[in-house]
Amino acid sequence: MLDTFEDLPIRDEMQTVAFYNLENLFDLKEDKHTNDNDFLPTSVKKWTPKRYKNKLRKLGFAISNIGRRETGKQPAIVGLCEVENAKVIEDLIASKHLENCNYKYVHYNSLDERGIDVALLYDATAFKVTHSEPFTIQLTNANGFPDYTRDILLVSGLLDGELVHVIVNHWSSRREGEKETEFKRMASSAKVGDIITALRLENEDAKIIVIGDFNDDPHSQSIKQLVNNFNLFNPMETLRSYSRGSSYHGRQWNLFDQVLISTNFFKTSDKLFEYYTANIFDEDFLKLFNGKFKGSPFRTYIGKRYQGGYSDHFPVYAVFKK
Helix, strand or coil: CHHHHCCCCCCCCEEEEEEEEEEEECCCCCCCCCCCCCCCCCCCCCCCHHHHHHHHHHHHHHHHHCCHHHHCCCCCEEEEEEECCHHHHHHHHCCCCCCCCCEEEEECCCCCCCCCEEEEEEECCCEEEEEEEEECCCCECCCCCECCCCCEEEEEEEECCEEEEEEEEECCCCCCCHHHHHHHHHHHHHHHHHHHHHHHHHCCCCCEEEEEECCCCCCCHHHHHHHHHCCEECHHHHCCECCECCEEECCEEECCEEEEEEHHHHCCCCCCCEEEEEEECCCHHHECCCCCCCCCECCCEECCEECCCCCCCCCEEEEEEC
8 A cells, every 4th residue: 555655756847835734733741831731641632652653653654755646755845734832843854754854844833722833844955945924813702802823824935946935824713613713714814815915016926825724615705715816726626525625524525725826837937836736645544444434534533532543634735847
């Protein structure tokens, strides 16, 4: 099953940009600033060093193979969400399958109430960071108090010498209901629009990639307004079906994890990157192989019960070609 990735020819003219929700990647230490009480060795979930290392190894294996069928190598850029802090990212980079991948990272602590952040992994041999900046979403709850969510992360840099801008997202969840929480995701969508506008004021032909777990599907208003108002292309629109997505909840598939790109990636050029393909990275090893949820993501926990899997989301990715 896994040897399909071995000995594939390396395509120097191609690079992969991916996104992966790592599902509660918490370290083993108690942090009074984060809601990590479930993820401690003494907690009900028994989040032990052995379980932590197992998750890091598995996530590292998955990440190292995203886009490998197309490019023969690990992804150049990987947006991450649900990381507790810089320490877990460093531990991930040092894990068995990533230690030789030249990965560095960009991360800022956010004020999110769960204590989870977004981050960007990048292969330092393929991507050189020129600018990074977090953007806070201003939200208030029903009582008028601040309601903190994940920041949006902008990272600009040179991908094999070409300037690209990557916007990493993890929008507010639907936990209190899809309609009840829609205004939060609309606020995040508007903030992404502001970032795109600012980038295009500096350079009207800026090449932009928007990645994330949006907690909305490709047809949702928050995504549609970005695509329509900012001349983006969403390859994920054609990938979701009743039997396929990036996460599975309430007996249905969602494609909350998406990659959107500016349409100038369709300009033909010998020297610049063009859009090649996009997909959900839903290889068999990432799936439950039996039971009533067969084919859905193989998770680390179901409730408090340890499963020993990867994440409750599949990664998504786009491949670009010169």
